[in-house]
Amino acid sequence: MIGVIYWSGTGNTEQMAHAVAAGIKAAGQDVEVKSVSEVSVADAEKYEKLALGCADMGAEQLEEMEFEPFYTELEPKLGGKKLVIFGSYGWGGTWLEDWSTRIKDAGGDLLADGLAVFGEPDDAGKAQCEELGKTLANA
Numbered sequence: 001m002i003g004v005i006y007w008s009g010t011g012n013t014e015q016m017a018h019a020v021a022a023g024i025k026a027a028g029q030d031v032e033v034k035s036v037s038e039v040s041v042a043d044a045e046k047y048e049k050l051a052l053g054c055a056d057m058g059a060e061q062l063e064e065m066e067f068e069p070f071y072t073e074l075e076p077k078l079g080g081k082k083l084v085i086f087g088s089y090g091w092g093g094t095w096l097e098d099w100s101t102r103i104k105d106a107g108g109d110l111l112a113d114g115l116a117v118f119g120e121p122d123d124a125g126k127a128q129c130e131e132l133g134k135t136l137a138n139a
């Protein structure tokens with residue numbers, strides 16, 4: 001089972017999460033999509049592979065009330081875990097680079113560059129999300 005876990009304030013990253021999940025399903029793998037508020041770190045680490053999504057918040061940061069504490073607790077458990085990351089941004093879009101560095105430093109097996117989509121994902125953005133899901137499913 002693959003987990004797609006996301007934080008989204010206005011629904012853009014949530015749409016991306018569902019498109020990533022569609023790609024995972026299209027590749028023939030089982031997937032669960034959860035908002036970060038619906039899942040514990042213990043549950044998250046049980047997934048065989050993870051797609052993590054968070055909108056660009058603060059000043060090029062992960063959302064700090066819910067997602068950052070969740071991710072900080074999950075981070076030491078990512079050693080060897082296959083994962084991808086994604087999220088929507090409004091004007092900057094560099095938060096995924098810092099997040100990627102954190103994942104790699106923690107020993108996570110990041111399978112692709114983080115996927116940043118501006119605003120609400122259009123059809124092309126959703127297609128990129130589906131490809132990311134397939135990359136995770138087929139790894």
Ligand SMILES: Cc1cc2nc3c(=O)[nH]c(=O)nc-3n(C[C@H](O)[C@H](O)[C@H](O)COP(=O)(O)O)c2cc1C
Pocket residue numbers: 007008009010011012013014055056057058059060061088089090091092093094118119120
């Ligand atoms: C409080 C707040 C802080 C934000 N900070 C950034 C930022 O630092 N860089 C950026 O590119 N976008 C920033 N944004 C814009 C969001 O990333 C953008 O609206 C995104 O599409 C929201 O995705 P969501 O619908 O999944 O919440 C911020 C938005 C809010 C509300």
